[in-house]
Amino acid sequence: xxxxxxxxxxxxxxxxxxxxxxxxxxxxxxxxxxxxxxxxxxxxxxxxxxxxxxxxxxxxxxxxxxxxxxxxxxxxxxxxxxxxxxxxxxxxxxxxxxxxxxxxxxxxxxxxxxxxxxxxxxxxxxxxxxxxxxxxxxxxxxxxxxxxxxxxxxxxxxxxxxxxxxxxxxxxxxxxxxxxxxxxxxxxxxxxxxxxxxxxxxxxxxxxxxxxxxxxxxxxxxxxxxxxxxxxxxxxxxxxxxxxxxxxxxxxxxxxxxxxxxxxxxxxxxxxxxxxxxxxxxxxxxxxxxxxxxxxxxxxxxxxxxxxxxxxxxxxxxxxxxxxxxxxxxxxxxxxxxxxxxxxxxxxxxxxxxxxxxxxxxxxxxxxxxxxxxxxxxxxxxxxxxxxxxxxxxxxxxxxxxxxxxxxxxxxxxxxxxxxxxxxxxxxxxxxx
Amino acid sequence: xxxxxxxxxxxxxxxxxxxxxxxxxxxxxxxxxxxxxxxxxxxxxxxxxxxxxxxxxxxxxxxxxxxxxxxxxxxxxxxxxxxxxxxxxxxxxxxxxxxxxxxxxxxxxxxxxxxxxxxxxxxxxxxxxxxxxxxxxxxxxxxxxxxxxxxxxxxxxxxxxxxxxxxxxxxxxxxxxxxxxxxxxxxxxxxxxxxxxxxxxxxxxxxxxxxxxxxxxxxxxxxxxxxxxxxxxxxxxxxxxxxxxxxxxxxxxxxxxxxxxxxxxxxxxxxxxxxxxxxxxxxxxxxxxxxxxxxxxxxxxxxxxxxxxxxxxxxxxxxxxxxxxxxxxxxxxxxxxxxxxxxxxxxxxxxxxxxxxxxxxxxxxxxxxxxxxxxxxxxxxxxxxxxxxxxxxxxxxxxxxxxxxxxxxxxxxxxxxxxxxxxxxxxxxxxxx
Numbered sequence: 063x064x065x066x067x068x069x070x071x072x073x074x075x076x077x078x079x080x081x082x083x084x085x086x087x088x089x090x091x092x093x094x095x096x097x098x099x100x101x102x103x104x105x106x107x108x109x110x111x112x113x114x115x116x117x118x119x120x121x122x123x124x125x126x127x128x129x130x131x132x133x134x135x136x137x138x139x140x141x142x143x144x145x146x147x148x149x150x151x152x153x154x155x156x157x158x159x160x161x162x163x164x165x166x167x168x169x170x171x172x173x174x175x176x177x178x179x180x181x182x183x184x185x186x187x188x189x190x191x192x193x194x195x196x197x198x199x200x201x202x203x204x205x206x207x208x209x210x211x212x213x214x215x216x217x218x219x220x221x222x223x224x225x226x227x228x229x230x231x232x233x234x235x236x237x238x239x240x241x242x243x244x245x246x247x248x249x250x251x252x253x254x255x256x257x258x259x260x261x262x263x264x265x266x267x268x269x270x271x272x273x274x275x276x277x278x279x280x281x282x283x284x285x286x287x288x289x290x291x292x293x294x295x296x297x298x299x300x301x302x303x304x305x306x307x308x309x310x311x312x313x314x315x316x317x318x319x320x321x322x323x324x325x326x327x328x329x330x331x332x333x334x335x336x337x338x339x340x341x342x343x344x345x346x347x348x349x350x351x352x353x354x355x356x357x358x359x360x361x362x363x364x365x366x367x368x369x370x371x372x373x374x375x376x377x378x379x380x381x382x383x384x385x386x387x388x389x390x391x392x393x394x395x396x397x398x399x400x401x402x403x404x405x406x407x408x409x410x411x412x413x414x415x416x417x418x419x420x421x422x423x424x425x426x427x428x429x430x431x432x433x434x435x436x437x438x439x440x441x442x443x444x445x446x447x448x449x450x451x452x453x454x455x456x457x458x459x460x461x462x463x464x465x466x467x468x469x470x471x472x473x474x475x476x477x478x479x480x481x482x483x484x485x486x487x488x489x490x491x492x493x494x495x
Numbered sequence: 496x497x498x499x500x501x502x503x504x505x506x507x508x509x510x511x512x513x514x515x516x517x518x519x520x521x522x523x524x525x526x527x528x529x530x531x532x533x534x535x536x537x538x539x540x541x542x543x544x545x546x547x548x549x550x551x552x553x554x555x556x557x558x559x560x561x562x563x564x565x566x567x568x569x570x571x572x573x574x575x576x577x578x579x580x581x582x583x584x585x586x587x588x589x590x591x592x593x594x595x596x597x598x599x600x601x602x603x604x605x606x607x608x609x610x611x612x613x614x615x616x617x618x619x620x621x622x623x624x625x626x627x628x629x630x631x632x633x634x635x636x637x638x639x640x641x642x643x644x645x646x647x648x649x650x651x652x653x654x655x656x657x658x659x660x661x662x663x664x665x666x667x668x669x670x671x672x673x674x675x676x677x678x679x680x681x682x683x684x685x686x687x688x689x690x691x692x693x694x695x696x697x698x699x700x701x702x703x704x705x706x707x708x709x710x711x712x713x714x715x716x717x718x719x720x721x722x723x724x725x726x727x728x729x730x731x732x733x734x735x736x737x738x739x740x741x742x743x744x745x746x747x748x749x750x751x752x753x754x755x756x757x758x759x760x761x762x763x764x765x766x767x768x769x770x771x772x773x774x775x776x777x778x779x780x781x782x783x784x785x786x787x788x789x790x791x792x793x794x795x796x797x798x799x800x801x802x803x804x805x806x807x808x809x810x811x812x813x814x815x816x817x818x819x820x821x822x823x824x825x826x827x828x829x830x831x832x833x834x835x836x837x838x839x840x841x842x843x844x845x846x847x848x849x850x851x852x853x854x855x856x857x858x859x860x861x862x863x864x865x866x867x868x869x870x871x872x873x874x875x876x877x878x879x880x881x882x883x884x885x886x887x888x889x890x891x892x893x894x895x896x897x898x899x900x901x902x903x904x905x906x907x908x909x910x911x912x913x914x915x916x917x918x919x920x921x922x923x924x925x926x927x928x
Binding site for chain 2: 091236
């Protein structure tokens with residue numbers, strides 16, 4: 063099962079889930095899976111991508127390559143899942159899926175300073191066996207949206223209704239006819255708010271800490287400043303108002319959490335996921351582990367997931383092979399760059415500032431590996447446009463269609479508005495026929 | 496922070512939760528906690544002990560010692576929590592609580608065969624630090640009811656209502672006016688069924704695999720043989736009937752799951768929790784780890800938790816000190832006994848058979864450590880009586896009162912029937928004033 067990349071790196075890839083597709087896989091299970099492992103996916107039924115596919119496409123395998131035609135810019139979850147799985151099995155490298163050890167969970171990664179290598183424990187879940195392997199480098203590519211950040215509020219303990227984190231949200235129809243409080247104002251919050259109304263919730267109140275979402279054109283959704291306390295089923299907000307609700311959904315983001323990284327390798331556990339993970343050189347090399355060989359792909363609140371992960375993967379590959387001669391080799395040198403980026407990170411005060419920050423980081427990585435920066439520029443142009451369209455109208459922004467980044471083609475507008483197409487399966491069938 | 500037991504054992508005790516009381520602590524959180532760790536507690540509000548306190552009492556610290564008076568036999572969760580915490584701080588050994596490392600989670604236990612010791616990784620959660628310690632023995636006493644067993648059923652993926660495991664059940668009032676399907680027929684199933692009706696559910700259907708609970712005297716609860724498939728919100732049962740439900744609660748038990756036990760130490764991961772954990776000598780010594788020094792307290796589906804854990808703790812203590820001279824020292828000898836017990840375990844066909852099995856195991860351990868077996872007999876007599884009373888009437892059995900095991904006193908009958916006392920806090924206040 064050794065994968066030989068360019069005859070130079072032996073790679074072993076362990077994946078906890080039973081198949082590929084990461085968090086794009088939907089499961090009805092919450093909390094723990096069949097094997098008692100933490101459920102990785104936070105998907106819900108009828109989820110649509112919040113961003114357009116043009117901002118989430120791979121240079122070497124397009125949506126058109128996979129589906130044989132141009133699809134509208136905004137698509138349901140299943141389309142993204144089929145697309146990433148298509149690249150894995152039919153992309154430039156051939157069938158990569160068969161090389162992955164599925165249902166194998168990494169349970170411990172420890173660095174041995176004297177031997178200068180990592181000891182990795184892997185559990186074969188169905189086989190119920192543990193094995194120890196030695197590696198020179200470890201790449202953590204397990205995503206960042208699977209351990210919920212659930213802040214507490216006064217009185218939450220005795221709230222008589224349902225109270226979950228968006229990680230456990232599976233099905234909007236469960237909240238039909240209800241009044242639901244959503245805590246948060248980022249993507250999960252606004253997406254779940256409209257999803258609830260789409261599937262019959264009576265009323266949704268979105269409570270924000272800093273900035274309202276501004277649900278222009280949105281029926282039955284109102285916004286209020288942060289909740290202060292909960293008294294039975296009555297929520298009291300910062301502006302002195304109150305409201306009775308049936309359920310609470312915490313859309314309060316995720317925590318960095320890598321329990322298998324031991325000793326000095328532990329990284330930012332318990333810190334909310336953001337665009338600049340702490341002490342991470344170029345968002346990729348962990349600098350505090352007594353080595354520079356623990357690498358990360360995608361440990362971000364990300365706005366352009368696919369191209370960001372792709373470029374980071376290329377960077378990691380070249381870094382391990384020593385093909386990035388200008389990179390510093392010591393922790394001290396790396397930390398100079400880290401401090402600069404962290405300094406800038408501390409000043410970010412809007413979503414546009416965060417997106418620009420991520421764009422600049424991606425351009426830096428792209429330059430290192432020879433990935434055309436014009437593609438990065440164009441990808442982010444689509445993202446900026448999407449975020450603006452979304453701010454303009456949370457309900458209708460998915461009717462927009464953008465030009466593809468890599469082939470500069472105009473994607474078609476959808477035939478039906480996303481929220482009026484209640485049967486995603488039918489639509490997926492139409493797109494994939 | 497070393498605890499010196501009888502000047503002979505240095506003990507370090509690590510506890511993931513922020514305070515003592517184990518699963519008797521209630522949290523509104525489901526899935527993961529503040530630190531992203533798996534939530535340990537599966538408590539729900541207004542839970543009452545399914546068994547009488549006379550069957551769950553410590554020989555060296557009685558409920559009367561703690562509360563200053565005899566309480567009725569059946570009590571709400573908070574009473575059990577106060578009682579176990581009372582023993583920890585005011586019991587015969589003085590304040591033991593201050594010796595526990597709270598908010599410290601054990602993340603890895605590995606046995607080194609050459610050195611004949613365990614390497615244990617411990618994470619200080621608020622401090623976000625990992626430390627490695629060496630131990631000659633490891634005692635796993637983390638309980639067995641925190642990783643849900645969630646079997647799948649045809650069509651469950653597209654069920655439009657709420658679908659949770661009892662591990663995530665927090666509040667019966669969330670299901671007011673609803674029709675709820677409960678899967679399972681053991682304690683969680685029957686307790687949650689009556690709890691749902693107690694707090695306003697319209698109708699509860701309990702679907703069983705082998706034996707019905709038989710809810711005599713119970714309003715609005717019916718039983719049907721195992722569900723076969725789910726078609727939208729319609730449940731189809733084995734007897735050909737069907738029913739529409741609003742929500743599903745899987746009361747399908749728990750899995751053994753100790754992800755931190757590495758290599759040969761891994762134990763029965765993914766197997767449902769039962770009265771005879773696999774390859775475990777006297778239910779206490781794990782025989783497959785290349786050593787006989789990985790010990791367990793309480794890895795059971797248990798009917799007499801407190802005295803069972805107490806006797807097992809006494810046994811473990813003497814075993815580590817070499818004060819059990821008749822115990823075999825090799826794995827092979829231990830396996831002879833294991834095979835006998837496992838053979839008998841395979842024949843158990845009723846709850847009474849399982850209880851008798853556990854009683855016999857506890858008597859064996861009690862004899863080893865000099866714990867009076869008459870107390871074991873009397874504890875189990877109470878348990879048998881309780882189970883019979885419960886079978887007689889699921890609603891009224893908590894009005895019964897039993898004699899205490901250790902002091903042979905008659906506990907008083909409750910003033911109000913448990914399900915008519917809707918305010919547990921008020922009752923707890925009355926009991927603890």
